[in-house]
Amino acid sequence: MKPTMFTTTAGLALCLGAGAALAQEVTLTVESWRSEDQAIWNDTLIPAFEEKHPDINIEFTPTAPTEYNAALNARLEGGTAGDLVTCRSFDGSLPLFNKGQLADISDLDGLSNFPDFARAAWSTDDGASTFCVPMASVIHGFIYNADAFAELGLEEPETVDEFFAVLDAIKEDGSYIPLAMGSADQWEAATMAYTNIGPNYWKGEEGRQALIDGTAAFTDPQFVAPYEQMVRWTDYMGPAYQAQGYSDSQNLFTLGRAAIYPAGSWEITGFTEAADFEMGAFPPPVQNAGDTCYISDHTDIGLGMNAATDHPEAARTFLEWVASPEFAELYTNALPGFFSLSDAQFEVDNPLAQEFIEFRENCESTVRVASQILSRGEPNTWNNMWVLSANVLNDAATPEEATAELQQGLASWYEPQQN
Structure with missing residues (x-):
């Protein structure tokens, strides 16, 4: 049966509507204590990610280091925390996971890029669950x-x-x-x-x-x-x-x-x-x-997902990128002295940073x-x-x-x- 004009127009509208829904932009906010990294995120990290994922916008919203723990805890308790949470290592973040405030990301593919000692800093004592992607050590x-x-x-x-x-x-x-x-x-x-x-x-x-x-x-x-x-x-x-x-x-x-x-x-x-x-x-x-x-x-900084985020798929997409060799190279060179914990191989631009990272070749890490x-x-x-x-x-x-x-x-x- 030949479709009527009404049916064709309605179908077209539905298709356009569905396409708009699929292409809807998402904005993710990143909690952090490193306010001094604002320019690095705005000028280097965020543009590199958004170029590949134009439908996901990232906003880096740091808090002063001395206020971060208290402010983050208050926002998590009040339901106003960002989608992604910069994690202190070991007991700095484990209580947040134990309270159900950080999501279990153990099945994130990118975690295979990190050695066991790096993942251990953001895992439960028994190693069964990992809740933050390792970002860097000092x-x-x-x-x-x-x-x-x-x-x-x-x-x-x-x-x-x-x-x-x-x-x-x-x-x-x-x-x-x-x-x-x-x-x-x-x-x-x-x-x-x-x-x-x-x-x-x-x-x-x-x-x-x-x-x-x-x-x-x-x-x-x-x-x-x-x-x-x-x-x-x-x-x-x-x-x-x-x-x-x-x-x-x-x-x-x-x-x-x-x-x-x-x-x-x-x-x-x-x-x-x-x-x-x-x-x-x-x-x-x-x-x-x-x-x-x-x-x-020392495993210093990681990134996890707020368990209450409204955008878990987009947050996981960003965490997969943070676990990637691309992020490892960008972060290490944008912030000399904070060294990726990834197994990725890349050139370190700052000569003094290169000397530090070479310690790993001759010394055991703890x-x-x-x-x-x-x-x-x-x-x-x-x-x-x-x-x-x-x-x-x-x-x-x-x-x-x-x-x-x-x-x-x-x-x-x-x-x-x-x-």
Whole structure:
């Protein structure tokens, strides 16, 4: 039967309507604490994704780092959080998954691009569920003024003895403060000192897992020894280091007044912009030549899906892209010092960042020793480590006293350490 004009017109309208529905644009918002990354997202990451997915718009909506946790929790509880959530590692995000606020993305194809240790930072303790795509880690080591080293005829140290020989030479020359490190803000003492050099003593993951299993204690020699090395640092940290804050140490180094900076790789972008001298990097020196090198290659940032998003398919599409080799290369080069955890192979543009990422070729990777499980109770082991590490540097506690207090605090609530 020949269709009437009414039938043809109505059918056409229905088809057009269906096509419009299929092509309807979706806007996804991304929660983050890294407000300093706004330009990187707006200028690099979002355009690259939207070029391939013109029907999905991305809005990066960060919160100040000090306010992020509280603000995100409030928005998740109130149903106003973004579609995608930037995830802190381990116990920073696991409670959100346990409360049903982050979706289980274990079946995301792109997760196969990441090694087990990277996925573990955003998985349940038993590894059964993964709730965030690993985005990047930060690597610890030492950044040095290469011009100063050349001037003084110094080479990168490989052993602890060589490290202190370099510090002695710098101190004897007198042109530079050997180590740009202070203790006023406490967290640097734990992050850029104790958990920077510590893995070489407790053998990285072997020692960390032994603390979790209860087969090792903070009072064991391998956990006391890093503090003993830190006590020696204080002869090289300059006058009044006890009153020296984080930004003071940054300025001492970038102004060329200090030769070596105990570092996290997140400093690379700022240092590259601020310093007018050549820089180099070396991993934490080992105790003896030929020893296995261990680095804190800390799983720092991931991205998950709000379980209550109205756009789960679009959110999963974006997460698949975040798990891709394309994102790995873009993110690593747009934000030098934040290194993709993906197995993807690509060139790193920033020379100093390339030096840091090469640590992975010769050293075994681990994460900060108290980041998983060991800081779930009170006293919080990681926070305790801030205070006690600063106390060691300030001669307010001996290495033995500091580790005894760490152990006592952990054993007060953590059953495997109560045997």
